[in-house]
Amino acid sequence: MATGFDMVIKGGRVLDGTGSPWFQRDIGISNGKIKSLGYIPAEGSNVIDAKGLIVAPGFIDLHDHADHAIMAFPDATNYLMQGVTTSVAGNCGLSMAPVNPNYLELLKAYLSPFLKKGFNYGWDWQSIGEFYQKVESHGTAMNLAPLVGHGTLRLAVMGFDSSTPTTEQMQQMKNLLKQALEDGAFGMSSGLIYPPGSYSSTEELIELAGVLSNYGAIYTSHIRNEGDSLIEAVDEAIRIASENNIPLEISHHKTAGMTNYGKVHGALKIMAQARQNGVEVNCDVYPYIAGSTTITSALPNWVLEGGIAQMLERLRDSKTRKALESEISEDRMTNTNRIKSSDWKGIFVADCPLHHKYEGKSLEQIFKEKGSFNSPYQAFFDWLLETEADATVVLFSMCEEDMRTVLANPLSAVISDGWVTSPDAGGKPHPRAYGTFPRVLGKYVREEKLLSLEQAVRKMTSLPAGKIGLQDRGIIREGSWADLAIFDAGTIIDKATFAEPHQYAEGIKYVLVNGQLVIDNGNSTGVRPGKILRRRN
Numbered sequence: 001m002a003t004g005f006d007m008v009i010k011g012g013r014v015l016d017g018t019g020s021p022w023f024q025r026d027i028g029i030s031n032g033k034i035k036s037l038g039y040i041p042a043e044g045s046n047v048i049d050a051k052g053l054i055v056a057p058g059f060i061d062l063h064d065h066a067d068h069a070i071m072a073f074p075d076a077t078n079y080l081m082q083g084v085t086t087s088v089a090g091n092c093g094l095s096m097a098p099v100n101p102n103y104l105e106l107l108k109a110y111l112s113p114f115l116k117k118g119f120n121y122g123w124d125w126q127s128i129g130e131f132y133q134k135v136e137s138h139g140t141a142m143n144l145a146p147l148v149g150h151g152t153l154r155l156a157v158m159g160f161d162s163s164t165p166t167t168e169q170m171q172q173m174k175n176l177l178k179q180a181l182e183d184g185a186f187g188m189s190s191g192l193i194y195p196p197g198s199y200s201s202t203e204e205l206i207e208l209a210g211v212l213s214n215y216g217a218i219y220t221s222h223i224r225n226e227g228d229s230l231i232e233a234v235d236e237a238i239r240i241a242s243e244n245n246i247p248l249e250i251s252h253h254k255t256a257g258m259t260n261y262g263k264v265h266g267a268l269k270i271m272a273q274a275r276q277n278g279v280e281v282n283c284d285v286y287p288y289i290a291g292s293t294t295i296t297s298a299l300p301n302w303v304l305e306g307g308i309a310q311m312l313e314r315l316r317d318s319k320t321r322k323a324l325e326s327e328i329s330e331d332r333m334t335n336t337n338r339i340k341s342s343d344w345k346g347i348f349v350a351d352c353p354l355h356h357k358y359e360g361k362s363l364e365q366i367f368k369e370k371g372s373f374n375s376p377y378q379a380f381f382d383w384l385l386e387t388e389a390d391a392t393v394v395l396f397s398m399c400e401e402d403m404r405t406v407l408a409n410p411l412s413a414v415i416s417d418g419w420v421t422s423p424d425a426g427g428k429p430h431p432r433a434y435g436t437f438p439r440v441l442g443k444y445v446r447e448e449k450l451l452s453l454e455q456a457v458r459k460m461t462s463l464p465a466g467k468i469g470l471q472d473r474g475i476i477r478e479g480s481w482a483d484l485a486i487f488d489a490g491t492i493i494d495k496a497t498f499a500e501p502h503q504y505a506e507g508i509k510y511v512l513v514n515g516q517l518v519i520d521n522g523n524s525t526g527v528r529p530g531k532i533l534r535r536r537n
């Protein structure tokens with residue numbers, strides 16, 4: 001072809017990501033970037049015929065956990081097949097660095113449910129910079145934008161100690177946070193339901209997050225409570241952001257538990273009010289009414305003091321078991337009461353590496369099969385000992401109406417909250433790891449008309465890019481990186497279900513990452529052109 005471009009996308013309907021309606025444009029790509037937008041006469045092997053297809057910026061997943069297994073699954077096919085070209089990883093306080101070698105075993109236990117079993121990580125990094133260098137040398141098909149996890153960071157200084165940090169410990173945490181930001185992290189994530197992050201008081205978080213304000217870096221938070229105390233938890237996050245004048249992202253916004261349904265209206269109002277007062281707050285949402293997390297998050301925080309090994313020790317003590325049973329059953333927990341909000345029949349085992357036989361079953365079903373459902377709490381504690389509490393679960397605890405309310409709100413971004421995996425990885429993971437973005441475009445845009453295609457794409461592209469300060473991705477314009485998702489708006493749909501989660505989505509025809517084809521006519525090319533993105537000052 002005589003055009004001088006490396007590749008030309010021809011005849012597509014270009015949705016630029018800003019929320020504008022589509023324009024018919026050809027896109028000329030050179031050196032990984034969009035060099036020209038307009039009419040480009042071209043034909044040949046490097047021309048993609050996009051006639052009738054939507055050409056959108058590659059989707060930016062503002063909230064996932066791709067860092068944990070990207071070295072095991074560098075092709076990230078489950079994400080590319082959704083049109084995702086950039087993952088913002090390290091969310092919920094659970095990043096892979098910083099690492100304090102003295103607490104390495106505690107860190108591995110903390111991250112264990114998210115790590116790829118049997119994969120040799122090597123654990124030879126300490127900083128965020130070193131970790132992502134290692135990822136880069138393995139290669140990755142999608143771009144990764146790192147966050148540093150507050151829980152990981154606190155663990156590196158204090159282990160699983162629940163006490164208030166001393167002045168010296170606080171200084172050490174600040175230094176680690178500074179280093180992560182200097183290494184290019186886009187901000188700090190917290191997961192205030194997971195020990196040891198959950199041991200931090202609001203004051204501790206306010207002081208630590210002060211470091212972010214010197215860098216204009218973002219604070220993302222899996223807030224302290226998404227059930228009975230949702231509103232208080234939203235207030236806490238806003239206070240942390242407001243006192244430091246930093247951007248805030250409230251992660252996977254939802255309400256858990258039937259008695260709390262409808263509370264998202266109040267929470268969204270508080271966010272809108274905070275924005276009027278100058279706090280840059282946004283939220284994000286995945287399009288499902290079940291969540292997924294560690295089984296240990298169903299326990300009160302104090303049980304995890306000192307780490308998983310100590311927790312298992314406590315579960316062997318009959319007095320502790322009684323105390324635990326009454327604390328949970330009488331609903332005196334400070335974190336979200338997952339047994340109450342989902343019930344034994346609404347909690348399904350996703351991954352259970354020591355006992356795969358439990359995967360896909362509900363706790364109720366498991367205990368019934370064991371004949372121990374007549375005292376479910378004791379059955380639960382026994383089961384935790386048997387599985388060494390090394391399990392992730394899918395929990396049905398939300399309502400469709402709340403999810404739709406958050407999805408339709410202009411402040412929210414679409415996120416997966418998933419991880420990289422592949423069909424041969426086994427287990428019954430949450431289908432969001434395969435289906436999130438096509439599900440929004442197919443089910444909620446095309447079928448249910450909850451929001452327009454332009455608005456949905458904006459929530460997947462320019463909104464998350466703007467939120468973390470990416471200037472050259474998330475919008476199609478000359479000079480941007482050529483990260484593109486090219487799909488058929490008439491057929492795009494998720495295929496992954498809770499029963500059969502390992503199913504690629506349909507309708508994504510071509511995906512480009514940094515100008516290179518990673519999905520070609522619906523199939524992975526195996527190319528790994530992804531970059532580690534670093535925050536710029």
Ligand SMILES: [Zn+2]
Nearest residue numbers: 092191222251
């Ligand atoms: Zn989370």
